[in-house]
Amino acid sequence: MSAITTPIAQTPGTWSLPYRSKVGMACLIIAESAIFTIFVVAYLYYAGKSMTGPTPREVLETPIFYTICLLSSSLTIHFASRLLERGSRGAFLGFWFLTILLGGLFLFGTGREWHRLIYGHGLTISTNLFGTTYYSLVGLHAFHVTVGLILLSAVFLFGLAGRVGREQSARVEVLSMYWHFVDGVWIVVFTVVYILGR
Amino acid sequence: MRLKLRGMKWGSVRRRAVAILLLVFGLLLAADLSTASIPDDNPIPSIFEPHSTPADSIFHLSRFVLAITGMIFLVVFVLLVYVLVKYRARTTDSPHEPPQVYGSTQIELAWTVIPILIVVVLFLATTRVIRAIQDAPEPANVVEVTAIGHQFWWEFRYPALGVVTANELHIPVSDPANPTPTYLKLLSADTDHSFWVPQLAGKTDLIPGRVNTMWMDPHRTGVFLGQCAQYCGTQHAKMLLEVFVDSREDFQAWVNAQKQPAKQEEDVGAGRHVFETTACVNCHAVAGTLATGRFGPDLTHMMSRRTIASGAAENTPENLGMWIQDPEMIKPGSLMPAMKLSDSDQDALVRYLETLR
Amino acid sequence: MSSDAMTIRAAGAAGRPWVEAVQDWITTVDHKRLGILYILYALLFLLIGGLEAIVIRIQLMRPHNDFVSPQVFNRMFTMHGTTMIFFVIMPVMFGFANYLVPLMIGARDMAFPRLNAFSFWLTAFGGLLLYFSFLGGSGLYGAGNAPDVGWWAYAPLTSRAFSPGHSADYWTIAVLVSGFGSIGTATNIIATILSMRCPGMTLSRMPLMAWMTLVMSGLVLISISPLSAAQIMLLVDRYLGGHFFDTQAGGSATLWMHFFWIFGHPEVYILVIPAFAFASEIIPVFSRKPIFGYPVMVAATVSIGFISMSVWAHHMFTIGMSAASNTFFVLTTMAIAVPTGIKIFNWLGTMWGGKIQFKTPMLFSIAFLFQFLIAGLTGVMLGTAPFNWQLSGSYFVVAHFHYVIVGAILFCIFGAIYYWYPKITGRMLNERLGKLHFWLFVVGFHLTFDPMHIPGVLGMPRRIYTYEPGRGWDSWNVIVSVGAFIQGIATLLFLANLVLSYFKGRKAGSDPWDAWTLEWSVSSPPPVYNFAVIPAVRSRRPLWDQKHPEDPDSRYE
Ligand code: HEA
Numbered sequence A: 001m002s003a004i005t006t007p008i009a010q011t012p013g014t015w016s017l018p019y020r021s022k023v024g025m026a027c028l029i030i031a032e033s034a035i036f037t038i039f040v041v042a043y044l045y046y047a048g049k050s051m052t053g054p055t056p057r058e059v060l061e062t063p064i065f066y067t068i069c070l071l072s073s074s075l076t077i078h079f080a081s082r083l084l085e086r087g088s089r090g091a092f093l094g095f096w097f098l099t100i101l102l103g104g105l106f107l108f109g110t111g112r113e114w115h116r117l118i119y120g121h122g123l124t125i126s127t128n129l130f131g132t133t134y135y136s137l138v139g140l141h142a143f144h145v146t147v148g149l150i151l152l153s154a155v156f157l158f159g160l161a162g163r164v165g166r167e168q169s170a171r172v173e174v175l176s177m178y179w180h181f182v183d184g185v186w187i188v189v190f191t192v193v194y195i196l197g198r
Numbered sequence B: 001m002r003l004k005l006r007g008m009k010w011g012s013v014r015r016r017a018v019a020i021l022l023l024v025f026g027l028l029l030a031a032d033l034s035t036a037s038i039p040d041d042n043p044i045p046s047i048f049e050p051h052s053t054p055a056d057s058i059f060h061l062s063r064f065v066l067a068i069t070g071m072i073f074l075v076v077f078v079l080l081v082y083v084l085v086k087y088r089a090r091t092t093d094s095p096h097e098p099p100q101v102y103g104s105t106q107i108e109l110a111w112t113v114i115p116i117l118i119v120v121v122l123f124l125a126t127t128r129v130i131r132a133i134q135d136a137p138e139p140a141n142v143v144e145v146t147a148i149g150h151q152f153w154w155e156f157r158y159p160a161l162g163v164v165t166a167n168e169l170h171i172p173v174s175d176p177a178n179p180t181p182t183y184l185k186l187l188s189a190d191t192d193h194s195f196w197v198p199q200l201a202g203k204t205d206l207i208p209g210r211v212n213t214m215w216m217d218p219h220r221t222g223v224f225l226g227q228c229a230q231y232c233g234t235q236h237a238k239m240l241l242e243v244f245v246d247s248r249e250d251f252q253a254w255v256n257a258q259k260q261p262a263k264q265e266e267d268v269g270a271g272r273h274v275f276e277t278t279a280c281v282n283c284h285a286v287a288g289t290l291a292t293g294r295f296g297p298d299l300t301h302m303m304s305r306r307t308i309a310s311g312a313a314e315n316t317p318e319n320l321g322m323w324i325q326d327p328e329m330i331k332p333g334s335l336m337p338a339m340k341l342s343d344s345d346q347d348a349l350v351r352y353l354e355t356l357r
Numbered sequence C: 001m002s003s004d005a006m007t008i009r010a011a012g013a014a015g016r017p018w019v020e021a022v023q024d025w026i027t028t029v030d031h032k033r034l035g036i037l038y039i040l041y042a043l044l045f046l047l048i049g050g051l052e053a054i055v056i057r058i059q060l061m062r063p064h065n066d067f068v069s070p071q072v073f074n075r076m077f078t079m080h081g082t083t084m085i086f087f088v089i090m091p092v093m094f095g096f097a098n099y100l101v102p103l104m105i106g107a108r109d110m111a112f113p114r115l116n117a118f119s120f121w122l123t124a125f126g127g128l129l130l131y132f133s134f135l136g137g138s139g140l141y142g143a144g145n146a147p148d149v150g151w152w153a154y155a156p157l158t159s160r161a162f163s164p165g166h167s168a169d170y171w172t173i174a175v176l177v178s179g180f181g182s183i184g185t186a187t188n189i190i191a192t193i194l195s196m197r198c199p200g201m202t203l204s205r206m207p208l209m210a211w212m213t214l215v216m217s218g219l220v221l222i223s224i225s226p227l228s229a230a231q232i233m234l235l236v237d238r239y240l241g242g243h244f245f246d247t248q249a250g251g252s253a254t255l256w257m258h259f260f261w262i263f264g265h266p267e268v269y270i271l272v273i274p275a276f277a278f279a280s281e282i283i284p285v286f287s288r289k290p291i292f293g294y295p296v297m298v299a300a301t302v303s304i305g306f307i308s309m310s311v312w313a314h315h316m317f318t319i320g321m322s323a324a325s326n327t328f329f330v331l332t333t334m335a336i337a338v339p340t341g342i343k344i345f346n347w348l349g350t351m352w353g354g355k356i357q358f359k360t361p362m363l364f365s366i367a368f369l370f371q372f373l374i375a376g377l378t379g380v381m382l383g384t385a386p387f388n389w390q391l392s393g394s395y396f397v398v399a400h401f402h403y404v405i406v407g408a409i410l411f412c413i414f415g416a417i418y419y420w421y422p423k424i425t426g427r428m429l430n431e432r433l434g435k436l437h438f439w440l441f442v443v444g445f446h447l448t449f450d451p452m453h454i455p456g457v458l459g460m461p462r463r464i465y466t467y468e469p470g471r472g473w474d475s476w477n478v479i480v481s482v483g484a485f486i487q488g489i490a491t492l493l494f495l496a497n498l499v500l501s502y503f504k505g506r507k508a509g510s511d512p513w514d515a516w517t518l519e520w521s522v523s524s525p526p527p528v529y530n531f532a533v534i535p536a537v538r539s540r541r542p543l544w545d546q547k548h549p550e551d552p553d554s555r556y557e
């Protein structure tokens, strides 16, 4: 059985195409951006439209420290993947761990803020429009951080087991794309919630 | 079936089918027109028979748009038929492939530029009508009505005249020399609805938490039909609208009658007692009694209305009785509960309701 | 892998018990099998959705009919619309994309085969979940009921107050889940097209089908996600007591409308662009000419994609927007007529000077051209805002969009099935049955959807389970219903053809239509690995080059 009834001659020469996982991640990021855009639009649309308190001005505190943590984790993951490309696995693991630590810290910050809002100010997702939009937007972001942390930790564990080497650097790069995206989204969320929304 | 088809030539089968279809079409049309020719008011709410300025401007625009799109259709259709006839493969053709043409910049430019020009023309014509309707200056003596959409009926309030009614809107005719247009403020008590009386104006939605407006200035008296045009729940279908365009005198008389509180007739005291001691008063208002509910239609002058439950049934004693016994029989899904009264109570109640003129 | 090994495996498969065959299909990650699964799944739902349409049409055949209750009727059109859009047309399009794109660009599979399977099963699960609502829609305490909120699920009808029970949740979650499936598939298609092309297959040499699928997938990414976001908000409202669309607590009903149509309008182009793709493959082959103005076709598709992002509010002309907003959306809506017109003219240009063969796929494509022209023009009427204030929410709209969805898209899908069935199964569909199916469907279609415009003009709103007699709507509704039955019979004929030809059809050979794209260079059905040797191409029509070495396309590009 011949598969090709009309064989076509092979042309020699170079033929290079983008790495498919990178393209896939870019697509995912586009779709995710659209989701976040809708949540941001809802947040802005409802800013100041709550019929009862508490208002953002009364209860929100700007999480400067945790923001710095998250943003610097973008740097550490960048270094980590560069180091892996060069083949220094130990340093890669170090920076990778730092990234997880910083991300975890950020998540802890979000948790603390929520705890304060819920128990200190009685603001829940059903209190008013501010509560609804705030918890949804920040929660959606926190969910993405959590997913990212799980993936990062998995890579970290594989790394400890010695399974992550230079050959994996392209894949690690794809994961770091996601992490950069999560950080970038935070800049938007931060601006919207803590600056414009007040 | 197969044999028959084989016996006949395909062409003749097709021709016969087309003839039969045309005949059926014609007969049905004739039937429709004969039921439609009820005297007095034409009950067909066609958008192409406008009787008010907004509907009329739209009608003019639509004729223009139809003409242009009709022309586009003709041109492209003729081209298509020409191509199909001229360039169909024939057995007498040479076995070679036809000349391979890949494109032509000039031609493609032409069929980009011409549509752009047409679009510009359509756009300008549309913009003018949008402005004419939405930004029309409001004259001095307008009739103001607040229309509130409910599942599944209409509440109409005339704040300046002190009138509250339901389902059947009365407005004065507007004489172009001395216009008295009606301005509607559109609100909703629950879900989205849409106010649509095709012969008077285009539709505008009634949306909870939002105030919309629309206006109309009917040029002649008569009854104009319409209905809710935005899906609002189970009984969206039976949320009909009737607009009574009255002469100025008739409108004034109607307003005066509506302003009266309900008559207190002695011989229906029993029915009134039933009414006032049942849940009716929680949902319905009757001016001058302790019934002040607003969940259902105001019943103060309900006998002045032609229909009950937003056009679901004619306003007759039998229908009223049926309605009170169980609204599901007339309008399944309506939000009025079955009242489960005894027969005697129900008869008394209906007799009372009949005095609410 | 050598081709002998494959033959041996295939021969062994014949003797295996059916359980294993089923398991093979369920666990498959082969793009061709997943494509077939998508298509079969969609055909199944076409029957279900069509049956719902028949119920709608029986109920509306005469005024004051009581074939079904208003509650059931409302469920019928909600399920009909949701099923047809999300579980018929989208899966068919993904199915063809899955099956054909790798073959057309000379790849052995999709970029992410397992994601591909996962996405299909998400979509499949979504459809099953939607229909499970008939059993579980009221929760544990009663008989089921399907959602009855319309396929737009406008707020606040979907809030707990107006939709108690779980029927609205079934709509939300089923569509959300299948939406994730669609995003997965779109990602996969984009990655495949960008990263898996065979040597020489530059972007400007890809078949138009690949280009249009690419644009469609891009649209899926940016427009399904807003719907998913809005649905997540709706779930927050319904389950966590949020107020996004709660009009009592300051939430906005119009915000949902905006979110829905930011999805909804691009969605209709997601549905129609693959239909354009089919026409762009079929028309050239049966006119024996290359597509006229390839670069312009690509540019028009891309610009339709972009413009379609900015026209959504033409579904909301009646909500009381300002004159300025209305004007803006009129302009963008009409602008779309320009690139779309370019396509119509380019298809005409392709047929011009050709030798048109009226095979069944071509018949469907010609009917598509004619019907899409009319549908587009009624779209332009709807796009002139004041005219829309009269027509919106009426049967004119229903006629407009069935004209596109059935008259253009479904016709193209039928055409595509007649065209590629030989490739997929190795056998030709019966041409006589095909022509009968075509003519019967054309008659049924025009009988249904031509007269349907008229009750709209005469003031008949959509989504009503019954209507008053004497308003001039009665006879039109009879004709419309008769037409729907004829469409149903034609569809059954089509199914019969699919089944009969599978067993009895003429053997197709690898290239029955004398076509030019790569999928026709492999056997029918293609081997599991598609290409024994990855091909290399030098023009848009690699097989033309091969069949006409004296005058190859590559000379002109
Ligand atoms: C599935 C595919 C599809 C496609 C391709 C289209 C194409 C178009 N549609 Fe349609 N539409 C729907 C599916 C589709 N639609 C659906 C499903 C709904 C209703 C949803 C619901 O309410 O449930 C809807 C509803 C809808 C509305 C809202 C109606 C309402 O509810 O009030 C409007 C209003 O503007 C509209 C307009 C258009 C326009 C302008 C086009 C244009 O793209 C058409 C462009 C094509 C042409 C114009 C023809 C060819 C061009 C030429 C020959 C060039 C020359 C022409 C000119 C210069 C004019 N559509």
Ligand code: HEA
Pocket (backbone or CB within 6 Å): C046, C047, C048, C049, C050, C051, C053, C054, C056, C057, C077, C078, C080, C081, C082, C084, C085, C088, C089, C150, C151, C152, C398, C402, C405, C406, C410, C448, C462, C463, C464, C465, C484, C485, C486, C487, C488, C489, C491, C492
């Ligand atoms: C892909 C999209 C698609 C397709 C293909 C169709 C196909 C059809 N549609 Fe649908 N329709 C929609 C999408 C679609 N529709 C949408 C989005 C809505 C809006 C919903 C809403 O308002 O929320 C709608 C609404 C809608 C309405 C308006 C309901 C209302 O507003 O009250 C009507 C009414 O006639 C209708 C009719 C039909 C008919 C007759 C067909 C026919 O073409 C169907 C033909 C197919 C078959 C008949 C099935 C095949 C055969 C069998 C199952 C065998 C059994 C049958 C017989 C023996 C006869 N549709």
Ligand code: CUA
Pocket (backbone or CB within 6 Å): B149, B150, B152, B192, B193, B194, B228, B229, B230, B231, B232, B233, B235, B236, B237, B239
């Ligand atoms: Cu009120 Cu539909």
Ligand SMILES: [Cu+2]
Pocket (backbone or CB within 6 Å): C264, C265, C268, C311, C312, C314, C315
């Ligand atoms: Cu649209």
